[in-house]
Amino acid sequence: MAPSQYRVPPQLPPKFTATPQSLVDDTKQLIERSRKIQDAIVKDVSRDTATFKNTLLPVALDDNKMAIEAHIIGFYQAVSTKQELRDASTEAEKLLDDFGIESSMREDVFSLVDAVLQRKEALDPESQRLLEKDHKSYIRNGLGVPAGPQRDRFKEIKKRLSEISIFFQKNLNEENGGLWFTLEELDGVPEDLVTSLKKGEGENEGKVWLSFKYPDLFPTLKYANHADTRKKLFVSNENKCNQNVPLFREAILLRDEAARILGYSNHAEFRIEDKMAKTPKTVDDFLGDLRERLAPGGKQEIEKLLDLKKTDLKERGLNDNTASNYFLWDHRYYDRLMLEKDYSLDQQKIAEYFPLQTSISGMLKIFEELFGLVFVEITGGDREKLAEGGKGSDIVWHEDVQIFSVWDDEGEGSGFVGYLYLDLFPRDGKYGHAANFNLQPGYIDENGKRRYPATALVCNFSKPTPKKPSLLKHDEVVTLFHELGHGIHDLVSRTTYSRFHGTNTVRDFVEAPSQMLENWCWTPSQLRSLSHHYSYLSSDYEAAYKVESGESKKTSEQIPYDLISNLINTKHVNDALFNLRQLHFGMFDMKVHEPTSHAEAEKLDITSTYNKLRNEISQLDGPEALDKKNDWTWGNGQATFGHLIGGYDAGYYGYLSSQVYSTDMFYTVFKANPMNGEEGRRYRHTVLEKGGSKEEMEILKDFLGRDPSTEAFYKELGISR
Template sequence: MASSSKYSKPPQPPPCFTATPKSLVEDTKRLIERSRGVQDGIAKDATSDTASFASVNLPMARDDNKMGIEAHIIGFYQAVSTDSGLRDASTEAEKLMDDFGIESSMREDIFKLVDAALNKNETLDPESRRLLEKDHKSYIRNGLGVPAGAKRDRFKDIKKRLSEIGITFQKNLNEEKGGLWFTPKDLEGVPEDVVASLKKGEGENEGKVWLTYKYPELFPTLKYAKNADVRKKVYMGNENKCNQNIPLFREAIVLRDEAARILGYPNHAAFRIEDKMAKTPETVDTFLGDLRERLAPGGLDEMGKLQKIKQEDLKRRGLEKSYDGHYFLWDHRFYDTLMLEQDFSLDQQTIAEYFPLSSTIRGMLKIFEDLFGLVFVEVAGASRDQVSPTGKGEDIVWHPDVQVFSVWDDEGEGSGFVGYLYLDLHPRDGKYGHAANFNLQPGYIDEGGKRRYPATALVCNFSKPTPKKPSLLKHDEVVTLFHELGHGIHDLVSRTTYSRFHGTSTVRDFVEAPSQMLENWCWTPTQLKSLSKHYSYVSDAYKSAWQESASNGSASQPPETMPDSLINSIISTRHVNDALFNLRQLHFGIFDMTIHEGSSHDAVEKMQISETFNRLRKEISKLDGPEVLGEGYGWGHGQATFGHLIGGYDAGYYGYLSSQVYSADMFYTVFKADPMNGKEGRRYRHTVLERGGSQDEMQTLVDFLGRKPSTEAFYRELGLS
């Protein structure tokens, strides 16, 4: 991270977040009218004889570019704003935008012109050729291959309803406020700082605390609460939150299947996978089935060891009579954590003391600087006023907690501007509840040949700092942060002509690969050392608080960076219970394919979705749920919280596993011997990340690897080769 004056004046101001509920809707209508005018103009001026890429596709691509500068932020407010009025307006605006998108994608007059332009077979640069072909295919996939009439009208109605479902489903998740009241005694074993941060009860709940299903409260409880009944209540509550999403999920599955059949596909999976790297559902099913077969024996072996630890733990606590031979879903995080502590000396609380959020972020940015030739400059204090288009620094963030960085090329890369990076890292009411990267403004080349620079945001939910401790990350949270920052870097360094292909705008079964590859740096001893800094060195106040908490205040201050013994304990656990973890991912992937590969529309309509979700979980992950207690498979509705399958990963969740094939191959082939090889890092930046989706993703891999990708490193990493 730098503060040199040469990096203080970006050539493009950051976006502003000064919208009102009224302006969001008005701006959306203005953007829609402008785009409709562009399309109407093309339809008026071009004919099948005169249609060309320049007269038909290029004006729409340039309009898309401009649209992205405002539209992404308009939709972003619903994920991050503390103002419910702004969130509602953002939701309304997104519905308007989606409806217009459906209208545009089904304009037959424009499609005929795109078809004529494609048939001209002009000589175009590769990215423009790809845009033309993608545009053409998109119109067909949006119903224009279906004769005009009742079927096409029905398809359009389905598309509109699916858009409404997606927006409402995610809004329900963002605004979910469920939880449970517990006494501090109920939460025995949960870290004190977590319990101390919980809302205190009043009246009938005097003496109790309110535990929500937000990650910073949910996961520590499932990992550390000694009382199995408490873990069960929390687990079951989380599986049954957002029940208003249950009918929405079912409706989406049924409508997707109907739409795919209208287009002539046998099911939704065949429709979705056709334009991905896998191409066919059969390829996906074979991959998932093979992986399941390879992982199952290891999963049973791992569960046997964990079951033994459970039995010993209950005996040690005088609860041996409560052991019933089962290993439950709400047992797993607890005994997995206990195994890591007992057998591998992995003390998660001590490890977290070495990963204060602020210094860990600085360490990560330094890795990306060295590897990719970047410079990150924090925009804070008076410098915010200087770069803000309004002169007010508070206008360039949506919340006071948000950090902003201007990102530049280092001297070796030419010292040019790259874009803006935003970090929004702590939970709050109404905020998106997981960890994700959001593009705020895409990059592209404008009509005058000038570069328009991107802005990207990491939205996460790590615990908040307190007067006695900064926000401290568990190692798995460090991995999550690195992963999402990897998406952010992909978004920043992309160099495409059209915003359509910018950054992470790749096929879904490739998009995770770059971030998954970068996770390897979180398992490299030298990088863990460089990322670490004991929180007692962050400030004098934290040093004093640490001394007060240490036994009798006489303990000597820990080393500033993580000791090798702790680092080794982290590295040694990388593949502990790996089979069970990957079987969990397989459960999600196989469930996704199962509900989207119905043998008939009638079969899809009759599918028992909750029962299917829970039955597959038991069959694949091997862990017991309430079904073994005679409650049947309808005990929970996990799909109602599964935002991925409504938000774009439908018939695509397998991509998290298939992308690992590519990420493992890239890391082991190029970076394993020397993870901080700057020459290879820059080659990776220019060969993979810069391309975005502007060329076929398999070609990108071949360009980088020098050959087609192989599964060997993936299976070797899992111990299955």
Template sequence: MLRISPFWLALPLFLGLVLILAPALRFPALRLPLRAARPLSPSPSSARLSPAPPSRTTSRKTLTTATMAPAAFRVPPQAPPLFTGTPDSVVADTKRLIDLSRAVQDQVAHDVSHDAASFDSVVLPLAHDENTMALESHILGFYQSVSTDSKLRDASTEAERLMNDFGIEAAMREDLYKLVDAAVKKNQKLHPESQKLLDKEHKDYVRNGLGLPAGPQRDRFKDIKKRLSEIGLEFQKNLNEENGGLWFTRDELAGVPEDVLSGLKKGEGEHEGKLRLTFKYPDLFPTLKYASDPATRKAVLIANENKCNQNIPLFKETLLLRDEAARLLGYPNHAAFRIEDKMAKTPKTVDDFLGDLRQRLTAGGADEVKTLKAMKQKDIESQNKQFDGHYFLWDHRFYDRMMLEKDYSLDHQLIAEYFPLQTTIRGMLEIFEQIFGLVFVEIEGEERAKISTSGKAEDIVWHEEVQVFSVWNDEGEGSGFVGYLYLDLFPREGKYGHAANFNLQPGFIQKDGSRRYPATALVCNFSKPTDKKPSLLKHDEVVTLFHELGHGIHDLVSKTIYSRFHGTNTVRDFVEAPSQMLENWCWTPSQLKSLSKHYSTLSPAYYKAWKENAGNKPDPKAEIPDELITNLIRTKHVNAALFNLRQLHFGIFDMAVHEPKDHDAIKDMKISETYNRLRKEIASLDGPEVLGQGYDWGHGEATFGHLMGGYDAGYYGYLSSQVYSTDMFYSVFKDDPMNKKEGRRYRYTVLEKGGSQDEMTTLKEFLGRDPKPDAFYKELGLM
């Protein structure tokens, strides 16, 4: 998913310095493009510790770049950005950028008369300023999500607050608005992308309060925007800094894989003999899937839903302020304001879509719950315990996993052995190379120093674990430079907690006509490797990784004139479609085979560790066996109705809180109760409310970063964009996913365009017709 800093969403041109992020997960709260995953693990020592075939020794360099790198390292024509910020420099640089940008605005306002106002004299200087500012501003705001230095994170948050405040100031400059208005009325013949920029700039001023009369109303609107900015930063900071957890004995964690348990903090003193389970994904999800004690799963789920309760009042205040601001502008509610500029255009379109999908899925969801409940009953009674008649939220991951293992012979742990993080990433990059005509070259060691403008290798990354690639076109596409790709894959304290794609520097055309190349980063939280195993990806993590890399590729291959429209800067209900379409490669037998490599083949140390546990089992095949692939693909739509109903819960809750009938309705709404009640009604999974605790037992909305980061009145886009993504895949790629001709056509027709033209136009050009929902509903078995 892509998350945007809330206040840059509707601000004019020079405010386009938004961070593009992307969180993920599957069931507990939000779900990013589709799941979460990805870290690169250094290989263990290459010393031969036990006999193993020669093919089992492969160096890290070979794993990541052998088939991708050209014969000789090429120095990119553009140096990578530096990550040398300090708490003092980040704030100072932010103030410097603001002063420079304000000076550009002041100069335009001073030098251009109403009669002389045109695109070139008014909007173009502001666009160039936005482009230049983004080269630094994105990184200044990025530190809060990745730095290990709490003071630097705080400074980065302060930098974003300063930028947001300046953005609000700039968005409400009446002198500039009048000049842009005059430029619009000139009706000049412009390049289509310039025309879109002019139209959007004009509309954004109106949507930011300049359609209101000067005085109390406009002042109130500005105050609301500033307060919303403060809340958004505080809300996300609370999520980033969250470091809670629970202590359990090993007995209470029975069933949880040893790989997980071995990585948990060991207790001392009052917690002697216990292990500390955090709410980070590598701890949380395996516990909910494998812990055999339902009391443990219950405790974990409820605690996770209450891990950021300081955000409860912030979320409610946000809803009130958004609604007030929308009504000041003449909209009936915030949803009407936000959806107006999306593909859906109206809340009714969204409500009808979500309602229709809910109706189609409800019966299937009820049948799935019935089947899973019967499995739970059989399991409980086999332990000579009394079945309680309920199928709880904390039961679902556990029995969903049990069903896959028992009924479909699907062993997630076994499958994960074939997807070590390093080789899986290599395989994914090779797929992108083949279908899009790209080359990825990992930059390591002395090569980093060669291209660093500081001469220091460490300055081109923000943490020692980060990998960086230079990306090029292959010979067939001209061999030119494309940009930089960064991978930051393991969890650490203070780091952004989901999976996200951050634009670090956008691409655009510079004043001299040359192209500025983009830099993009994947920030993820995969389990770290151990001495005995590399980081291994479950299949749903493989899908998430492919999806997130898809966002990164979108960011890299985009070629727009203005940074405003670069890459994933599209409307929210389309932006997920390109990456969602690419997920289909992870359900294609030939591609699963090419992505796989059993971890025991990577080094003698790994082979020895595998052999210690395997006993007399024969050595595993290097690639995933066909039988496992067949079993995996059979499960693609197992319990899919429940999964999509949970997605509907998020989307319908989002609309419910942003589409009140009047302002008093949102004042009186009990947000947490609404969140939990809708989940029960839509997904039919029991929570503590059925045990007499009421619907206020958890506060999932306080962890719902999507609704504070750009997906407000837009979460439905995860489902609606699947209509487009499924249509594209089935119409173009299903029969031959590795079709190079169609892959390049997709690159240049869809990905390269970014948001530079109407997204529906982009879809029609690629499909050769209007998009249809038929493939989406067929895929879900609803047609």
């Protein structure tokens, strides 16, 4: 039981009791309230009397209140098991987006905001940032374009792009495809997975259904001994959601057209202008330099993997005429085989030490020690109390969801921080990757009282079985730690306005805090503290482990040091290929968003560009290598690339540029002692707490005590600078 000071949160958690009708009705009420506030400002204020207090503050306070409901209204489409709720959430989000476009193009409000900017009032730094950002936002939303056909066209484009984004993600969330395989075709795939799959009937008698969800997809690509099985699965997965292909193309063309209406050379120039990089040239130079440095390493890695493939095929007596090709569907398989053979790394064995729930507990303890936090899981009767006369199930959206109240520890004042939710297992209609969703931002209300945030991790880890709990591969441990990093950023942020709360930073910085925390997953002491062999969780699990392993005596409770050593030795194995994969995504993103003319954008064959660039950059072959016609249209990977429709457009490079900042922060401050609580708290207050309320480069400089450097980044990658 939690200490008494952490028992009663001062703010109730949100309820998840919406109906399809209430989602739409509530949305319309939010929009009507906001519109009235904007109308009242225009009616009561003139350019001569406009001030921050009477013009921007009422809208900012309304934005705060709107976010408390609007984020959750849109969240249902990512997590609800009910189609009607997901559809209503989608409809509501479209209404909100349309209203957002309408608001962002109100010339009457913009005129007053412009007057406030010209007045040069003495404002606190965050209010000044809000004023400048809002002013620029109006211009970037078309109000720098003279009223008339072009501005009208810009507004049409904005609305259509909003629709595309919503439907693109909806298609991904509701994707439920897969393939029927015989047991023989799945030779080598872990038995735990195969026995959990749906059994076929009728014409599929003797087969099992393998979905494209990550817990099915990745283990099969890693372990299936038959190359044909891996190829069939890989290519089919690249062709899921093909209904998104025309949507992606339309989005690229509309973005380019909109950027040119605003006077930019292309969409990339428009998007990057207000990021840390500032210009597409800075991004292209960074990516080009990185490609040049990584390419030789990638070639060497492929040569070693090809040797392994040739040896493997020879040992198995296989001659399928592919020994000289290293295919996209080969990589996870031979990468895993290399780790096992050359580094004695048994991923399945390592996973035994990372049951999901004990791993989460261990991670939260690290965050407690590092940042001065306390996490208290809310269960049973405590849920009932917080439901305020309702049912405990009202404060979560699904029975699998865990909820924690988060507090400052005594050293930080024992105050309430917010709510953390964990939704960890796949289900139909659910968001298919791993992500952090802000449910309710924090801010200071009109009475000077703090409103506390609520944030959710939505992941897709394998479900527990009667014989085993959910077990995390090491890369899944890293993923969970990364997403929890976003969640902590969201929780500990302290901003006046919700606009700047938590992860609301520029895209080429937002990943840095989470990427930095990934280093804790490669630190021996932290790995050992996170580990807890699943056979120690219950007598049933212990008995099942003994039967499966054939071991009569108990295994060690924590992961042995030799296993940790083997794991850490693999951190940079095939690292060039991993980073070249990221480079492909980043360079494809830039390629489609910086054409020299709109005519060039229209001529661009996006599918061929995606596949050809991947081959050129990653150096891995696809089906085109088996086709004498060299056909690059075999798959539509861009149709599954939610990032480029969901906010990372002309911004995917941020995953790599953020790595520069994250590595610099870790090497400079934490590498010598990752559990330095004093530095952890300084990081919390200097970086995480600020959210987007301050220029991100200034935040970095404040923490590092100097300008950021690329030295640690290249050193970590083993590349000379």
